[in-house]
Amino acid sequence: MKVCPSCRSSFDKSLAICPYCGTIVQDSQPMVYQQPAVPQPEPKDSVSVGGWIGRSLIPYSPLVGGIVYLIMLFIWSGDKKKEDTFRNWAKAQLIMMAVIIVLTILGVVLFGSAFSDLLNSF
Numbered sequence: 001m002k003v004c005p006s007c008r009s010s011f012d013k014s015l016a017i018c019p020y021c022g023t024i025v026q027d028s029q030p031m032v033y034q035q036p037a038v039p040q041p042e043p044k045d046s047v048s049v050g051g052w053i054g055r056s057l058i059p060y061s062p063l064v065g066g067i068v069y070l071i072m073l074f075i076w077s078g079d080k081k082k083e084d085t086f087r088n089w090a091k092a093q094l095i096m097m098a099v100i101i102v103l104t105i106l107g108v109v110l111f112g113s114a115f116s117d118l119l120n121s122f
């Protein structure tokens with residue numbers, strides 16, 4: 001049974017309109033619309049200007065800085081708390097480093113032997 005909120009008369013629950021006063025009646029037990037659980041994005045650290053400067057300076061510090069920077073890039077690229085943009089940047093830096101290392105090795109292998117051949121020809 002439904003109870004009309006307007007005239008308080010009860011009637012069959014299949015009716016959407018009160019037969020006594022014509023009020024449009026919602027279900028007496030309104031469906032609780034469960035909001036689909038929206039995944040709340042975890043608060044991510046935003047990178048301050050100082051942070052960017054510090055991170056930009058790390059690779060310029062001699063030797064140790066390069067290794068620290070490489071490790072930090074690995075950590076940053078997998079750090080879910082960091083902003084996507086920052087993680088992508090860290091990944092891009094790693095990829096670029098890998099490319100540069102590969103190119104350097106290729107350069108040494110290809111041109112290194114050519115260079116030593118050149119020296120040996122004298």
Ligand SMILES: [Zn+2]
Nearest residue numbers: 004007018021
């Ligand atoms: Zn009514």
